[in-house]
Amino acid sequence: MQSREQESTEQMAEHHHFIDRSIAIVGAGNMGTALMKGIINAKLTPSAKITACGIRLDKLQKLSDQWGTKHTLNLLEAVGASEIVLLCVKPQTLPKVLTEIKSALREDQLLISIAAGVRISFIQATVGKKLAIVRSMPNIASTVDEGATAVSFGEFVSEEQQRIAISIFEAVGEVVVVAEEQLDAVTGLSGSGPAYIYMVIEALIDGGVKMGLSREIATKLAIQTVLGSAKLVKSSKLHPAILRDQVTTPGGTAINAIHELESHGLRSMLINAVATATRRSEELSRVISKT
Numbered sequence: 598m599q600s601r602e603q604e605s606t607e608q609m610a611e612h613h614h615f616i617d618r619s620i621a622i623v624g625a626g627n628m629g630t631a632l633m634k635g636i637i638n639a640k641l642t643p644s645a646k647i648t649a650c651g652i653r654l655d656k657l658q659k660l661s662d663q664w665g666t667k668h669t670l671n672l673l674e675a676v677g678a679s680e681i682v683l684l685c686v687k688p689q690t691l692p693k694v695l696t697e698i699k700s701a702l703r704e705d706q707l708l709i710s711i712a713a714g715v716r717i718s719f720i721q722a723t724v725g726k727k728l729a730i731v732r733s734m735p736n737i738a739s740t741v742d743e744g745a746t747a748v749s750f751g752e753f754v755s756e757e758q759q760r761i762a763i764s765i766f767e768a769v770g771e772v773v774v775v776a777e778e779q780l781d782a783v784t785g786l787s788g789s790g791p792a793y794i795y796m797v798i799e800a801l802i803d804g805g806v807k808m809g810l811s812r813e814i815a816t817k818l819a820i821q822t823v824l825g826s827a828k829l830v831k832s833s834k835l836h837p838a839i840l841r842d843q844v845t846t847p848g849g850t851a852i853n854a855i856h857e858l859e860s861h862g863l864r865s866m867l868i869n870a871v872a873t874a875t876r877r878s879e880e881l882s883r884v885i886s887k888t
C-alpha cells in the first residue's frame with residue numbers, strides 16, 4: 598500500500614528550486630558543514646546569505662574563507678537575522694542551544710533539526726512558540742552528496758516550507774517523508790546503516806586477503822563491489838533478489854557462497870540489526886526528549 602507520505606515525497610521531489618533564503622547553520626560540524634556545502638553547490642541560496650554559527654572562531658573563519666559564507670559566535674544574532682535555522686548540534690547540546698536562541702526565534706521562521714532522538718514536541722515545548730519545525734534523520738553519506746534522509750513535519754510547517762526542507766536535503770542525496778514515529782526505524786536502517794556496510798566492506802577485504810590478494814587490491818575491489826551493486830539496484834529498479842539470481846550460475850561460485858551466507862543467517866542478522874537499532878533509538882529518544 599502506498600502511503601500519503603510516499604505520494605507527497607514523489608510530488609515534492611519535482612520542486613527542486615532556488616529558495617533564496619537567509620540560513621543560520623547552528624553547529625557547523627560534520628553534518629552542518631555537509632549541508633552548508635550542499636546548499637551552496639546546489640545553488641539553493643547565495644553563500645553570502647548563509648551564516649555558520651559555532652563555538653570556535655578559527656574553524657568558522659576557515660569555512661567563510663573557503664565558501665564565502667558569514668560566521669559568528671553570536672547564535673542569537675544569527676538566528677534573529679535568518680529565515681531558516683538549521684540545528685546541527687549534538688542532541689545533548691540542543692536543549693542548551695534552544696534555550697539560548699529562543700528569544701530570537703519567530704513564528705515565520707523555518708526550524709530544521711537534524712538532532713537524533715529530539716522530538717518536535719520537545720523543541721516546541723522548550724521554545725514555547727508555534728514554530729514551523731522539521732525534524733530529520735540524515736546519514737553520514739550526506740558528506741559525499743549520497744545521503745539518505747527522512748524528514749517529518751510539525752503541525753505549523755506550510756507546504757512551501759516542506760518543499761524548502763526537502764530541497765535542502767535533496768542537495769546532499771535522497772529524501773523521503775515519514776511520520777515522526779517512523780524516524781526510529783529510519784535511524785535503525787539508514788541512520789546507522791553505514792556502520793553495517795562498513796563491516797561488510799571490511800569483511801570482504803579480509804576475505805580477499807585470506808585468499809591471497811594484497812590488502813590494497815582487496816580494498817579497491819571490495820569498495821567498488823559495494824558501490825557498483827548499490828548503483829545497479831538503484832538504476833535498474835529491479836528487486837535485489839532478481840539481480841542476485843542474474844549473477845548466480847547453476848553449480849557456480851556465487852550460489853555456493855550464498856548457501857554459506859544463508860546457513861549463517863546473514864539476512865536474519867541484518868533484519869535483527871535494524872530492529873535492535875530501532876528499539877535503541879526509541880529508548881534514547883525517550884531519554885533525550887524526557888517524555
Ligand SMILES: NC(=O)c1ccc[n+]([C@@H]2O[C@H](COP(=O)([O-])OP(=O)(O)OC[C@H]3O[C@@H](n4cnc5c(N)ncnc54)[C@H](OP(=O)(O)O)[C@@H]3O)[C@@H](O)[C@H]2O)c1
Nearest residue numbers: 624625626627628651653685686687688711712713735737
Ligand atoms: N554524523 C552522523 O552520521 C549523523 C547522522 C544523523 C544525524 N546526525 C545528527 O547531526 C548532529 C550533528 O552531528 P555531527 O556528527 O555533525 O556532530 P559534530 O561534528 O560534533 O558537529 C556539532 C557541531 O556543533 C558545534 N557546537 C558545539 N556546541 C555548540 C554550541 N553551544 N553552539 C553552536 N555550536 C556548537 C561543534 O563545534 P566544535 O566542532 O567546535 O566542537 C560542532 O561543530 C547531531 O545532532 C546528530 O544526532 C548525525
